[in-house]
Amino acid sequence: MVPTRSPSRVIVHVDLDCFYAQVEMISNPELKGKPLGVQQKYLVVTCNYEARKLGVKKLMNVRDAKEKCPQLVLVNGEDLTRYREMSYKVTELLEEFSPVVERLGFDENFVDLTETVGRRLQQLPNDELSAVTVCGHVYNNQSINPHDVEHIRLLVGSQIAAEMREAMCNQLGLTGCAGVASNKLLAKLVSGIFKPNQQTVLLPESCQDLIHSLNHIKEMPGIGYKTAKRLEALGISSVRDLQAFSPKTLEKELGVAVAQRIQKLGFGEDNSPVTPSGPPQSFSEEDSFKKCSSEVEARKKIEELLASLLSRICQDGRKPHTVRLVIRRFSSEKYCSRESRQCPVPPHIIQKLGAGNYDVMTPMVDILMKLFRNMVNVKMPFHLTLLSVCFCNLRALTTAKKGPMDGYVTSSSSATSHSGKRSFKMKDTHVEDS
DNA sequence: TGGGGTTAT
DNA sequence: ATAACCC
Numbered sequence: 001m002v003p004t005r006s007p008s009r010v011i012v013h014v015d016l017d018c019f020y021a022q023v024e025m026i027s028n029p030e031l032k033g034k035p036l037g038v039q040q041k042y043l044v045v046t047c048n049y050e051a052r053k054l055g056v057k058k059l060m061n062v063r064d065a066k067e068k069c070p071q072l073v074l075v076n077g078e079d080l081t082r083y084r085e086m087s088y089k090v091t092e093l094l095e096e097f098s099p100v101v102e103r104l105g106f107d108e109n110f111v112d113l114t115e116t117v118g119r120r121l122q123q124l125p126n127d128e129l130s131a132v133t134v135c136g137h138v139y140n141n142q143s144i145n146p147h148d149v150e151h152i153r154l155l156v157g158s159q160i161a162a163e164m165r166e167a168m169c170n171q172l173g174l175t176g177c178a179g180v181a182s183n184k185l186l187a188k189l190v191s192g193i194f195k196p197n198q199q200t201v202l203l204p205e206s207c208q209d210l211i212h213s214l215n216h217i218k219e220m221p222g223i224g225y226k227t228a229k230r231l232e233a234l235g236i237s238s239v240r241d242l243q244a245f246s247p248k249t250l251e252k253e254l255g256v257a258v259a260q261r262i263q264k265l266g267f268g269e270d271n272s273p274v275t276p277s278g279p280p281q282s283f284s285e286e287d288s289f290k291k292c293s294s295e296v297e298a299r300k301k302i303e304e305l306l307a308s309l310l311s312r313i314c315q316d317g318r319k320p321h322t323v324r325l326v327i328r329r330f331s332s333e334k335y336c337s338r339e340s341r342q343c344p345v346p347p348h349i350i351q352k353l354g355a356g357n358y359d360v361m362t363p364m365v366d367i368l369m370k371l372f373r374n375m376v377n378v379k380m381p382f383h384l385t386l387l388s389v390c391f392c393n394l395r396a397l398t399t400a401k402k403g404p405m406d407g408y409v410t411s412s413s414s415a416t417s418h419s420g421k422r423s424f425k426m427k428d429t430h431v432e433d434s
Numbered sequence: 435t436g437g438g439g440t441t442a443t
Numbered sequence: 444a445t446a447a448c449c450c
Binding site: 324 | 445448450
């Protein structure tokens with residue numbers, strides 16, 4: 001046997017255009033054609049292209065946006081329910097093309113099309129292979145080699161990407177971009193090249209051009225705020241700097257795992273798999289505000305968050321075995337510093353969660369207030385700017401019944417084993433059940 | 435900077 | 444429990 005090299009992958013990154021604004025325009029078609037912004041608190045978190053043409057940017061202050069664009073129509077987007085629902089419709093639609101779909105936020109998905117492409121090529125007679133055409137743009141306008149199998153595979157990927165966008169438009173009324181390449185990093189980078197509602201395929205020969213088109217390492221997905229700052233301190237600001245930097249020194253500075261991963265990113269290499277997201281691992285609701293400084297005030301807010309969460313949990317059907325409370329304290333210095341406490345959801349409450357129960361509210365609020373007092377000394381003055389409640393450690397069912405099935409792997413226990421693994425090590429703070 | 439999410443340590 | 448990353 002000759003060692004056989006696995007074929008390179010075909011990955012598509014699908015990125016919806018100004019997603020929240022699109023959902024709002026579907027909800028209220030009168031908004032179409034007008035400059036529209038979606039507002040959360042005092043921020044325009046996203047806006048449609050009419051608004052962008054008039055100078056509105058993402059995450060712009062409402063004041064600045066109105067000043068730039070007085071005709072701007074604003075809708076409140078603090079309730080994510082409709083966005084979340086539409087987001088999962090998109091993911092489910094994409095899963096029809098390949099089960100290997102990974103969500104990134106609400107408006108982006110990666111799909112591994114390697115097998116789908118392989119199957120399509122097998123269906124094709126050999127003499128038609130070189131007749132395969134591209135859908136959409138080719139990055140750099142690079143010429144296609146009809147005798148290069150890798151080219152052909154990516155072109156078939158571009159055809160499938162076009163079918164995906166057609167289906168999104170026809171079935172959901174949504175437009176978006178797509179990028180097709182041999183890994184997630186490159187697919188993501190190339191999807192943004194032609195912007196709204198277009199798609200682009202990257203052929204391997206243009207890979208270096210694509211990554212060097214980035215003006216700064218911070219634009220590299222996977223290099224965030226913190227790492228970019230540390231790299232800058234090392235004199236690394238361009239992708240070329242990152243490529244040329246001593247690997248050993250980088251490992252000492254960032255640790256071997258991060259160093260090796262990001263330096264590979266710098267060469268356009270990314271072997272991370274498209275990991276099917278499946279159902280969410282956690283449900284959370286949060287609210288930010290200028291000031292919350294009393295326990296009763298906090299309880300009120302926590303009750304609101306909890307009520308929404310319980311209805312979501314109920315719809316999902318799975319049971320959360322852990323609950324967490326998150327706070328943000330007012331402090332001008334620390335950027336985005338949050339504290340949290342979590343504990344197990346008592347078994348008798350877990351049981352009640354299915355039947356749309358109302359009397360879980362009171363005991364759950366009691367638990368959350370204990371977590372609250374564990375973090376906040378309510379006898380001292382305090383100033384919070386955010387509260388968040390999170391349910392996680394979700395499991396299919398609570399089948400602890402004894403019976404003839406004991407010792408067998410049941411569908412519920414196998415469904416639960418994966419998510420059950422990750423949290424048993426975590427420490428929960430002890431709150432006595434009231 | 436909102437209101438979410440994920441994984442690694 | 445926190446810190447990093449993503450949108």
